[in-house]
Amino acid sequence: AQKITQTQPGMFVQEKEAVTLDCTYDTSDQSYGLFWYKQPSSGEMIFLIYQGSYDEQNATEGRYSLNFQKARKSANLVISASQLGDSAMYFCAMREGPGGYQKVTFGTGTKLQVIP
Amino acid sequence: ETGVTQTPRHLVMGMTNKKSLKCEQHLGHNAMYWYKQSAKKPLELMFVYNFKEQTENNSVPSRFSPECPNSSHLFLHLHTLQPEDSALYLCASSQEDRDGNEQYFGPGTRLTVT
Numbered sequence: 001a002q003k004i005t006q007t008q009p010g011m012f013v014q015e016k017e018a019v020t021l022d023c024t025y026d027t028s029d030q031s032y033g034l035f036w037y038k039q040p041s042s043g044e045m046i047f048l049i050y051q052g053s054y055d056e057q058n059a060t061e062g063r064y065s066l067n068f069q070k071a072r073k074s075a076n077l078v079i080s081a082s083q084l085g086d087s088a089m090y091f092c093a094m095r096e097g098p099g100g101y102q103k104v105t106f107g108t109g110t111k112l113q114v115i116p
Numbered sequence: 117e118t119g120v121t122q123t124p125r126h127l128v129m130g131m132t133n134k135k136s137l138k139c140e141q142h143l144g145h146n147a148m149y150w151y152k153q154s155a156k157k158p159l160e161l162m163f164v165y166n167f168k169e170q171t172e173n174n175s176v177p178s179r180f181s182p183e184c185p186n187s188s189h190l191f192l193h194l195h196t197l198q199p200e201d202s203a204l205y206l207c208a209s210s211q212e213d214r215d216g217n218e219q220y221f222g223p224g225t226r227l228t229v230t
Contacts, residue, residue: 004158035218043204045221091159095217104219106159 003027004092004107011112013082020067021077021110023092029053033095034075035104036066040088048090051075082114118142122207122222129197130230137192137225139207147212148190149219150182153204165190166212197229 005024013019025034036048051059051066059066067076079086092107120141129135141148150162162176165184179201181193190207204226208219 037221043206043224043226045206045208045219047218047220050218093159103161103164105161108156108158 002107003096003105004094006092006107006110008110009108011110013079013086013112013114015084015114015116016081018078018080019082019112021079021090021092021112023075023077023107025073025075025092025094027073027094027096029096034066034068035093035095036064036075036077037091037093037106038086038088039091039109045091049077079112084114084116087112087114120207120209120220120222122205122225124225125223126226126228128228128230129194131197131199133197134193134195136194137205137207137227139190139192139222141188141190141207141209141220141222143209143211143220145209145211145220146187147210148184148187149208149210150190150192151206151208153206153224155203159206163192194227197227199229202227202229 003026007022032053034051038046038048049059049061049064049066051068058068063080065078067078089109089111091109093104095104123138127135147166149164152160152162161174163173163182179196183191204224206224207222210217210219
C-alpha cells in the first residue's frame with residue numbers, strides 16, 4: 001500500500017480564491033510528521049509547512065494551513081488567496097518514527113495552476 | 117552562498133562516461149540526502165548520510181556511488197549509466213536533533229544519459 005496518496009494529479013484555481021490539495025497517509029507509527037513542499041518549474045523543492053502527529057492544533061504558515069484529521073489520516077494543504085506564483089507541483093510527505101535521520105516518503109504530487 | 121547548492125545544474129553524459137554530482141549545504145545541518153525524481157513517479161530516496169555515516173541505501177544500483185567527505189559536502193559518482201537513469205537528482209539536508217526537521221533541497225541536477 002502507498003504510504004502517501006495524493007489523488008489529484010492536477011488542479012485549477014482562480015486567482016485570489018482558496019484551494020485545498022488532498023493528502024492521505026498510511027502508517028502504524030504513533031509518532032510521525034507530515035510535510036508539504038512546493039516545486040516550481042525551476043525544480044527546487046521548497047518547504048511550506050509541517051505538522052507533527054502529536055500537535056493538537058493545525059499548522060499555519062502565512063497563506064498556508066494544514067487541515068490535519070488524524071482519525072481519517074488526512075493532511076490536506078489549504079492555500080488561501082491564491083496568487084499566480086502559486087502555480088507549481090505540490091508534494092505531501094511523511095516522516096515515520098520519532099526522529100534520527102529522516103526517512104521521508106513522498107506522494108506523487110498535485111500540479112496546481114492558478115488562473116488569472 | 118546560502119542554502120543548498122548543486123553542481124552542475126545540467127549534465128549530458130554517454131553510457132560509458134564517468135561523472136560526479138556535487139552538493140554543498142551552508143546550513144550547518146548534520147544529515148544529507150540524495151533523491152531521484154523521474155517523470156510521473158514519487159521522489160525516490162537513494163542515499164542518506166547522518167553525521168557523515170551512510171545510514172540508508174535504498175537498493176540503488178552500484179553504478180551510483182555516494183561520497184560524504186564531511187557534513188557539508190555530498191557527492192554522487194556516476195559510471196556506466198543507463199538511459200533510464202535520466203532524471204532530476206536532488207540533494208537535501210536537514211538537522212536531525214529536533215522535531216519538525218524539514219529537509220532543505222538544492223535546485224537539482226538534470227541528468228540526461230544518451
